[in-house]
Amino acid sequence: MTTPGDLADKPVSYLRQRTRVITTHREDGKAVIHSSREGRWYEMRDVAVALNLVYTTSEFPSQMNDDNDIKAHKAVERNGLGLVNQGGTVCRISNFAPGNEAIMHRTRSLDYGVVLEGEIEMSLDSGETVLLKRGDVVVQRGTNTWKNTSATEWARTFFVLLDGHPLSIGGEQLGESLGYAAHELQPSNNVE
Template identity: 40%
Template sequence: MAEVESTSGRTHLREGKEMHFSLSSVSAAEPENGRRCTHRAKPHCTVRQGRCLSAMSAPEIRRVVTGHDDKGRAVVISDQVSTGPNPFSNLVWTTATSPADNMDDTDGALRGAGVTVAGGTVFRIGRLEPGHRSPMHRTLSIDYGIVLDGRLVLELDGGDRVELKAGDVVVQRGTNHIWANETDESCTVAFILVDAKPVVVDGRELAPTPITLPKPPQA
């Protein structure tokens, strides 16, 4: 197995056709019905004719993190509101290992992470804007997706298509998929990704899609 190391995490490359895409270039047709930016046209947005064409944005959330004091009592060590270090999704927390090490004092949101963390976990929240859809992609992980608000469509390469609404959950088991927002409203989804072994079908490993996370805009 060949691997590519980067400062933003590790991507596994296995046998099979490599497909590269950037989450900052998720496709969107020119809106025709006056859809406008639902996240206040922040600097990273692509706006054309007064309409936001950015596929993803980082929703503002309140994050409460607990830990222990020097006597072993449970305490709150962080309580803050942020959009995370990346403008395209809010990276809430990561762990370097699974099972996690609760003795690790690293702020999980600041750990270098790609879409997944090799051997670890990732928790992020993202908002898919109206009229946008991701490319077909597969990650080397088991993913727990929770629709927090709005509606979106899950499409699989086998032809299945599922419409999801707030409160619905998806367990994505290393499958090739597309996320699509076909509505006039943004959709917010929480994703928990746990590093996983590759899926093997008829002796062939199903290769993950190498993904490039967008970099935050320069100040």
């Protein structure tokens, strides 16, 4: 489990810091800014990977009346989050150091991923790989590992994870598998 000291208020790479802006509504129905702040980064694997939890929902469709989704997101930040928010969604940015290879893992989620910076290789447990470049999109269905193939440049991805039903193949249910990274994905205290 991490502590607030494990968080950095600045990105751990040279990549541009990001700002999260959340909107809401006044009583007259006009949209206004609820909050705006720079991201907080959760460092993993000796700063080879940094995760930034942008936003979560704890149900889908989300309940925005009375800012219930904002309240639920703050509770998730306080209580911690693994990779997927059961019954909800997760929006996360990840920075990968040059040459870094993520751990082979499987989530119980449907993920939309976009490469924002650099190039990153997606590897599947079948041995198949594909090199994704800036602007490429992957629809990931309960699979993956990632590798920044550059020896000198950082890579950044943007993912939205949607909780899914357990996946069954040939009558066998494939569960979530975080490999030896499970201990790194305990509640992060990534409070924004």
